[in-house]
Amino acid sequence: MSTMTIDKSGPTRKVKYGSMSRDRAWALRWSYFFLVLFAIFSLTPPLYMLVTSLKSSAEISAATNPWWVYHPTLENYIGLLTSNQFLRFFWNSAWVSIIVVTITMLISVPAAFALARMKFWGSATLATGVFLTYLIPDTLLFIPLFKMFAVFGDWTGIQLINRWYVLLLIYPTLTVPFCTWIMIGYFASIPKELDEAAIIDGASWFQTLTRIFIPVALPGLIAATIFAFTVSWAQFLYPLVFTTSTDQLVLPVGIITTLIKGDVFNWGQIMTGALLGAAPPLIIYAFLMDYYIAGLTAGATKG
């Protein structure tokens, strides 16, 4: 306050500085105010999941204040975590995600290395093609893919539809293009001198990749891994189309098809299931937020 009165007595230019700092203080207050509003908007659904998951069915149907738990209970968690069906969904999801992440890395890291460093005929076109593939949404491909696998089953007798492992073939179409794309970006940012030195020292291309590129681009690799995992874990359309038997379902589809029975919604269990389904990505995000955000922004800025 005292500085402001001094400013006011000074020449006009200094008044501007004074008003600028006052503006900043107000801007900061308004920023906090709106950030709190947006944070409430962002966090309401997950918090409401948590609140509901701690309620018993009786409390939910009693229509008391929905935002508060009067008699917290873990019965929904115990019910789900002891149900073989739910554990089956969880394991299916975990296996699918882990194997898809492995497949994705095995395909995209060598490909990104070749595209970023070993210029060959058509490599630029292929890099653009990879990016275009990333822009093709799952909703465009699910019908032809479904028919393709049905026809494939008729021809060869290998039934892939309604088997959880069919997802291992399909998910890479979602994860590989993006992971390749961001790995190209990370690999391209490594100084050329590094791999030239390795080649001069007699390293093979494979050794250059495993001993130089992968360690140096490790942050990118972690970002790509997180992306592949979250995409495989969250995917909903493909498992909904390709799997129907309850023992073949992954978590998101399993919760929606088995916990919603006709018009009877067991909301306590549904919210518990949804929260448990959201937990792995959230935990990864909580611990590796910087890598997560790096992966998110790399896709568009590394171009």
Place this chain on the structure above:
Amino acid sequence: MVDVTFQPNRVAGAQATRKRGGLRNALRRKSTVAFVMTLPLILLILILVVYPAFYSLHLATLNKSMAKFVGFGNFEFLFKRDTFWLVVKQSCIFAISAVVFKALIGFIVAHFVHNVPAKKQRKWRGMLLVPWVIPPAMSTLAWLWLFDPSYSAFNYTLSFFGIGPIPWTGDAMWARFSVILVNVWYGAPFFMIMYLAALKSVPEQLYEAAAIDGANWWQRIWYVTLPMMRNIIAITTLFSLIVTFANFDIVRILTAGGPLDHTHIFATWAFRVGIEGSDVPLGASVSLFMVPILAVAAIFILRDISKRGNEA
């Protein structure tokens, strides 16, 4: 230390390759190695993306039992149906309004986060990105429960302000609003993160120069921030347009296209017709209508990205 121990091996290896073959041989090997390394990627794209894309063109020309070629019959059938035009209209309303609100909210929130002292930004960013991290299928369930006709927590809260029970998913207009709201909730954090990254790359001197020239906050945004962020805004918006236009999870779980098909968009209607109604060719035809818009957006994205590449 590691370098010293590795050195002899490397020198020996170098001598060995020099003895084995000349430069030409190495080059020939390089392209072969590169091809082998990209082969799995090429096969994956060709078999599971490019082939199905063309296969759906073929499917779209068959009749329901997929025994007869009907040419454009499916498309003619679609053009005559009111539901189809409803879906076209709704898809456009859904995608455009959701993207506009996501971009606006993302831009505004990014500014607020940017205003906050650097130490606290991490915490806010972390909280605001949560909607993007939760699998959309799971978070939409929470919204469905918040919108529940008889136990809606929103209606409970609004009743204190004397606002009557709102049929969040029961009435056509409200259902459209709800679907867009959930999509904005889910997608705005992505814009926020992208814009925040872009804001941080705008040099502080430009703002100082603008302040000295007497620019107010609006002029600072219009003449400094927006031109500097133009490319990121364009790419993010186009990218989000593709993703939103092709959205499935949110509409499917929240309303399943109802009430009376008034929230169906291309993806959910294609699923309803093609998988649930087991008319695969018609479903393929419906989903093909997403292609023109996706293609236009993709062309612009590619143009922007190659422009960035040239500038760098």
